[in-house]
Amino acid sequence: MSRTVNCRRLKQELEGLDKPPFPGPLGQDIYDNVSKQAWHEWMEHQTRIINEQHLNMMDMTSRKYLQDQMKKFFAGEAVDQAEGYVPPSE
Structure with a gap:
């Protein structure tokens, strides 16, 4: 049986x-x-x-930026978006 978590981002079990x-x-x-x-x-x-x-993941500044974005994403805060990205329609 898989484990469940109370998801911080999606606010569900x-x-x-x-x-x-x-x-x-x-x-x-x-x-x-x-x-x-x-x-x-x-x-x-x-x-x-x-x-x-065009982030270089060998660069610590890029890695720190991405980690900060990840923390914001999971906290439900605004994160940087890819410019011009349009989600696929369902």
């Missing part, structure tokens, strides 16, 4: 991640408080930001 996404306190916090669905949404958003802004 949803299926949690299988393991922390990375080591350390932030990874554990995400594991404890973010659902698989919200994590998947973040991964898609993160990819758009990296591509749009």
Whole structure:
């Protein structure tokens, strides 16, 4: 049986991640408080930001910026958007 978490972003009890996404306190916090669905949404958003802004993930400034955006995303705060991105219509 899968574990559930009270998802901080989606404000629902949803299926949690299988393991922390990375080591350390932030990874554990995400594991404890973010659902698989919200994590998947973040991964898609993160990819758009990296591509749009041509971020170099070897650069610590880019990594710090992305981490700050991730914290805002999961807190439900406004985050930077990829310019010109239009979500697909369903």
